[in-house]
Amino acid sequence: MRGIPATWMRGGTSKCWVFRAQDLEVPEMTVDEVLLRLYGSPDHRQVDGVGGATSTTSKAVIVAPSARDGIDVDYTFAQVGIEQAKVDWGSNCGNCSAVVAAYAVRAGWVSAQDPTTSVRVLNTNTDQVIVQELPTPGGILTEEPTTEIPGVPFPGAPVRMGFVEPAGRTTGRLFPSGNHVDELPDGDNAVIAATLIDAGAPVVAVRAADLGLTGDESPDQLDALPGMLPRLDRIRRAAAVAMGLVKTPEEAARAIPKLAIVSSPAASGTDLRVLMLSMGKAHPAVPITGSVGLTLAASRPGTLVAEVVDAGGRPRSPFAGLGLDTAAGVVSTFVTETDGQQVVGATRTYRRLAEGVLFLPDPTRTDTGDES
Amino acid sequence: MRGIPATWMRGGTSKCWVFRAQDLEVPEMTVDEVLLRLYGSPDHRQVDGVGGATSTTSKAVIVAPSARDGIDVDYTFAQVGIEQAKVDWGSNCGNCSAVVAAYAVRAGWVSAQDPTTSVRVLNTNTDQVIVQELPTPGGILTEEPTTEIPGVPFPGAPVRMGFVEPAGRTTGRLFPSGNHVDELPDGDNAVIAATLIDAGAPVVAVRAADLGLTGDESPDQLDALPGMLPRLDRIRRAAAVAMGLVKTPEEAARAIPKLAIVSSPAASGTDLRVLMLSMGKAHPAVPITGSVGLTLAASRPGTLVAEVVDAGGRPRSPFAGLGLDTAAGVVSTFVTETDGQQVVGATRTYRRLAEGVLFLPDPTRTDTGDES
Known part of the structure; x- marks a missing residue:
């Protein structure tokens, strides 16, 4: 057998095995074959490999020093299939992205500065540059566990992740339909108002009140409402067409666009209550890609998101970010x-x-x- | 932070982290605290640790060279809690046991012989000696993946595991009630015939026909039968009392005794169809501890198990073992x-x-x- 060097890291709310690109070069095997065998796929339990048998624990991060100007690290994300012998290279994972800068500093690809170190990461799946900033007091990466985030019960080392020029990365426009608000058919001979945003990832935002919700429903409560998840999926698929991602609702991908239900927040110091869908179900937290889209939508007057935020009485200018109130906690x-x-x-x-x-x-x- | 050496091994149908006992000695922390933090517990996802968020992937094997006569390795099993900050040291795991001999040979604690190497392992949780035999052609542990077992979709390296004098290890007697067949109340104002065995682990065997079953039901089919799982649990609890493990049915532990439903086999070359319960539900395979008990029950004329086996026309003498026909495959x-x-x-x-x-x-x- 062959030994392949790897580092197992939690990034955000995912667990990711990190590999150097060269270490996955194995004679007479493709990278897909290597990852599937290492992870124990196909097998719903992944019992003969290092995969964790759930979508958030069957992920790989493949990194190498970058040869491109202004980029320190090339980073490719792989979603390793569990029951299917298939590796998906089609999207990035915001959670796994969070481990790249620290890995690069420890590998010696980037020199640590005092008091912080900035690492420019290119995600090759989406052609998105992410600037990551780590605390490195005295030029040392201490990885001090000072910070908590929703969905992780232990503190971890912080990394400030900035998506560079995220607007329109998929469709070419921040508002792919050309409008700040669209009317989408929701399949019940009715229409619903929606803001369609392309930043971080394509996102469709709808108001909780327009769905007959308060917005304070727990993810489980939302999932249990009769007819709600199918209705939200119809809206999501109509949005995919309106954004020009696909030609018919049937063709819409399961994960794109993401759908966010927005309302006035309950938690103090926040601007927006958010309940997002992930793989067809309500999710307690918010992915960083989704939070980027909502933030840029909030920055533009006239969007549904900006209307909810402005109703909270927050001064619009200067606009420096959002406090998101989620079921799992606050994301800034x-x-x-x-x-x-x-x-x-x-x-x-x-x-x-x-x-x-x-x-x-x-x-x-x-x-x-x-x-x- | 501190780095703790460890090896991750699949043993049977479980995944187990293997530690040397001395490596878990951490100043100002108990071994329980060290394991819980490494595994990311308490957390139902174990997202900040190496636990796999299921009972079969949150296990630890702790080993050391033995100072006892005739024993090569002391082996302690730990079931690391997931949502609870609790480590259970009360039982052994037959699956994890399968990794100990190979670990000991690789560690240099036992010299490999030609063509096989025998390692005497003491499980300290149950005071059970397990003799493990590995193929080591030319005195080298090749770990050649030649062998398949039910429940694991990839071939692995074989280890022949022998439980030494397993009879009566919990209660002092192979047949704790003194009988080869008992009549147990099943809670419906009826009784059911059962053989109560203590070998490998305490096991209660009942006939499929006495439950109105064919024995060929899949685990899912069995679980779906109205009232069946509660009825089986009542029988199991009555057996716990009859075996002297507890004083009342209510006190019976969830995992002890194990319950096996036996019938005539379908697979060629086998002697007994078995459907076992694990943690209150039907399981597709059979744990090695349960298979030890069924084998010794089959070796004694007059038990329910021997009756089913004898009905297959198999010559009784010499009795060298059993072919078990399970939903997941054959176990010999x-x-x-x-x-x-x-x-x-x-x-x-x-x-x-x-x-x-x-x-x-x-x-x-x-x-x-x-x-x-």
Whole structure:
């Protein structure tokens, strides 16, 4: 068998195995084959591999020093199939993104400065640059667990993640339909008002009140409402067409666009209550990509998001970010401008869980010796 | 933070982190505290640790060279709590047991012989000696993945596991009630015939026909039958009293005794169809501890198990083991005598998944440096 160096890290609310690109180069195997075998796929339990048998724990981060100007690290995300022998390279994972800068500093690809170190990461799946800032007092990456985020019961080391010029990365426009508010058919011979945003990821925002909701429903309560999830999925698919992502509602991908239900917040110091859908169900938190879209929508008067935020009496200018009130806790986003580029993001946490080698059985021989 | 050396191994149908006992000695922390923090407990997702968020993937194997005569390795099993901050040291895990011999040979605690190596393992939770035999052609542990077992979709390295003198280890007697067949109340003003065995683990065996079953039901079909699981649990609890494990049915532990439904087999070359319950539900396979009990029950004429086996026309003498027909596949057990001791067991497989260090945050300081 072969030993493949790897580091296991929590990033945000996911667990991700981190590999150097060169370490996944195995003779007579594709990278897909290597990842699937290491993770124990296909198998709903992934019992013979390092996969965690859930979508948030069957993820890989593949990194290398970048040869591109102004970029420190090239980062590719892989969603490793569980029951299916399939690796999905089609999207980024905001959670796993949070581990890249710390990995690069520890690998010596970026020199730590005092008091913070900035790492420019290119996500190759989405062609998105993410500027990541780590505390490095005295030029040392201490990984001090000072920070808590919703969905993780232990404190972790913070990383400030800024998406550079996120607007229109999928469709070319921040508002792909050309409007700040659209009327979408919701399938019940009715229409619903929606704001369609492309930033971080394509997002459709609707008002809780327009769905007959308060917005304070728990994820479980929302999922249990008769007919609600199918109705939200119809709205989501209509939005996919209105954004020009697909030609018919049937073609819409399951994860794109994301759908956010917005209302006035309850938590003090926040601007917007958010309940987001993930893979067809209500989610207690908010993904960083979704929070980027909502933040830019809030920055433009006339969107549904801005209307809800403005109703809270918050001064509009200068607009520096949003406090998002989610079922799992508060997420604070920021908007800044650096070198003439808009940067939008939030602080996440990460932790190194384990470091070592993963063992890959040889697929072509049965008389395996140990080469690790 | 501190780096703790560990090896991640699949044993049977479980995933187990293997630690040397000395590596879990951390100043100002108990072993329980160390394991819980490494695994990310308490948290139903174990997102900030190496636990897999299911009972079969939140397990630890703690090993050390043994100072006892005739024993090579002391092995302690720990079931690490997931949502509860609690480590259970009360039982062994047959699956995790399968990794101990290979670990000991690789650690240099036992010298490999040609063509096989025998390792004597003492499980300290149950005071059970398990003799484990590994193929080591030419005195080398090749870990060649030659063998498949039910419940694992990939081949693994085989280990022949023999439980030494397993009879009566919990109660002092192979048949704790003194009978080969007992009549147990099943709670419906009726009684059901049962064989109560203590070997490997306490097991109660009942006939499928006496429950109105064919025995060929799938685990899902059995679970779906109205009233069946509660009825089986009443029988199990009545058996716990009849075996002297507890004084009242209410006191019976959830996992002890195990319950097996037996009938004539369908698979060729097998002797007994078995459907076992695990944690209150039907399980597709059979744990090695349960298979030890059924094998010794089959070896004694007059038990329900022996009656079913004999009905298959198999010659009784010499009795060398059983072919068990389970929903997940066939399991073959063996019975031998070595140095005047009875040894009962089966072949399982294992695989090393990963090797390295796990990172333990310092619980008493927030200014953690990296000491790994």
